[in-house]
Amino acid sequence: MSTAATRTAGPDHLWTVDEHLEDILATVRPLDPIELQLLDAQGCVLVEDITVPVSLPPFDNSSMDGYAVRVTDVAGASEEYPAVLTVIGDVAAGQAESLHVGPGETARIMTGAPLPPGAEAVVPVEWTDGGLGEGPVTGMRARSQSPEGAGGHVHVYRSAEARAHVRAQGSDVKAGDRALEAGTVLGPPQIALLAAIGRGTVRVRPRPRVVVMSTGSELVQPDEQLGNGQIYDSNSFALTAAARDAGAIAYRVGAVADDAEILRSTIEDQLVRADLMVTTGGVSVGAYDVVKEALSSVGDEDEEGAGIDFRKLAMQPGKPQGFGSIGPDHIPLLALPGNPVSSYVSFELFVRPAIRTLMGLDDVHRPRTRATLTADKALTSPKGRRQFLRGTYADGAVTPVGGAGSHLVAALALADALIVIPENVESVEPGTEVDLVLLG
Template sequence: MPRPPGGDGASPAAPDRIWSVDEHLADILETVRPLQPRVLPLLDAQGCELLEDVTAPLALPPFDNSSMDGYAVRTADVSEASEERPAVLTVVGDIAAGSGEPPTVGPGQAARIMTGAPLPPGAQTVVPVEWTDGGTGGGTASAMAAHSAAPERAAGRVLIYRPAGPGRHIRTAGDDIRAGDLALRAGTVLGPPQIGLLAAIGRDTVRVRPRPRVAVMSTGSELMPPGRELPPGTIHDSNSFALTAAARDAGAVAHRVGAVADEPVAFRAAVEEQLSRADLVVTTGGVSVGAYDVVKEALGGREGSGGRVEFRKLAMQPGKPQGFGCLGPDRTPLLALPGNPVSSYVSFELFVRPAIRTLMGVGPIERETVRAVCPEGVASSPAGRRQFLRARYADGLVHPVGGAGSHLVKALAEANALIVVPEEGTAVEPGAEVAVVLLT
């Protein structure tokens, strides 16, 4: 279970204390713990960490089968087949994938076989249909004409124009994996290929650490859902959509609660409603020092069994005001992010994504950071704050996108990286190398 902040990690600070980015993240990661294991159906386990070694109860393929549409034959019967002197075999039956007991192939006989169908008893190889008179590409035009009226082309016979050695076009049993072999090792993150393998060996459930349920809610009486006409003084709620999408991108099962008006009692009730259905609650807005900072007013004074949310000032730009705590009987973690769109998104990448990945028990928990040359440089950066600037990164070069304003949503949509200017830096010279957080 998560522990309340200030337990074994960073201690509660005086209201005027400035936290570093690293201190705030460390407190979150010391509090959040991986979720308890569960047995889930395969599709619900996608993206989760496997918590058990899985062995194959059966071989793949489970039986010898054809990799081509064609004819299953004995090798000796087609060893001298040619365009001029085709082998003439009697067709003893058809074998489709999933069909019942296949016929036995004896000397001078063939069974028409489909891709994936089991190799019949007696057959040693498969001749593709293109090598026979039954395919569109089998034989030359002259050979086909020479045999067009031959009695051997009566129903139940096939002409084969090329030889096939033993085992040709056959998938042998256990060629992929043998019964009892290790199929997947504990610690594997289950993507589509791994889900497919589990299904192929007959597993319909698997023991994993589940994806966390994340509830995202924004605050502000001025927020209207997209699709509605805006009354004077209102804006569309973009943060809750962006953050819900970001939580899903990080691997969570996220749902958008929507915007809550600037009313502390209503907001507190909305949060409490989510505590029983979420493993993590993310709010955006209402964490600064304004008269209507509802999140801070509603949750900042809570103590005791109800938990506590601590509101902090961080030495970063954008995203200085932040809140973090655990609420409710299950001590559900809550991360309170700023309300400006860029501030909330940058805060998500720095703090919420690592929390989600930690709950999942999978890595990496943070975005990759690389070094890149910034031809334009950065004209100014606030002293004592770590600045994160939207940027485009490609081929070792990074270019700032838009200004430093935390309201510039279009510039954020054009960015695929963040330039990091450290606390001690106040500018970056043109052509200098900088740290870059990759957002993709």
């Protein structure tokens, strides 16, 4: 993490959403590239173009089980007047030695096997009698009843054009072609291609390791019994899942009680496995806002440039936020508010772009669009705040889900978009076009 970013605004400064995001993205830097085995590189971003060392396929091969033939030998073949060819042997996939098909000859060939010299096409086994003299057969019967090796004859009942059922050398990619570009996220198809061209390792930016922890003595883990005044910890589960969805390797730490020393110790213990840390809760102005208490002076004890800046944003939900770095390696830390909707919206707006930046991606934001508002009444928004409301989006229209409350987890579970109401707008009538952030 760079320490060059300046956060010089005073404690009473009301940050805009854009200012806060710009500060984060100006500070967080992509992780250094490493060489990884293919399966370990899944979900990572390439840092180099991949050039094909050998054509794919590397040789002409059969796309069918059948017989490798010369075109002239099967010209005009029909069920009434079949071409009768001498079988000189079998060509199997992976076979090193190859037969030569001469006039009046054929070789039994398997899918993926190299086309033998002299042959110009492949006739599927279903177009033949399978060497049994019984008329056309199915592929299964031909494979189970046809003789092995050389000897015998086969009747071919259809003609074939040159290169029929032949996969040409380099028909997928040719040697020297660019297989994948730098910046590509490696999913299963990309890993398949890398393996197919012989790459066992690849140079990528690793998936960032994100540690998520929630704070609050009132939090109880799911499956435990609730006591008076207690609630289940949902934030750490939601944000860990969101971090994984963004492409990170995410670790969830159980809820930490409202004790500044315990919290600080827990955070320091987690630094060894973190490229980014996310806390939720304890960042507002309450008497038990332990994240602020634990981390406000961290820069005094760690290396120069470290420290967490707690600020207020002109947004709803999610006004209280914290951002900075911790520890000798200046691990970025984003401190999010504790209300479930506030923390999730804050994650989508600030943490997800930070994760995608660490990955080395160019496009770090959720897609955005515009849609027509469908609602029973006008939506209201506080003046000077950018409001993010939950909604469902379909066919160019968006419908609000739930209210503006930052505790409405059930409504959040139904939403697939955030409705964005700008700072200078206090009311939005049904039928108005609004901006959306699309979730998923």
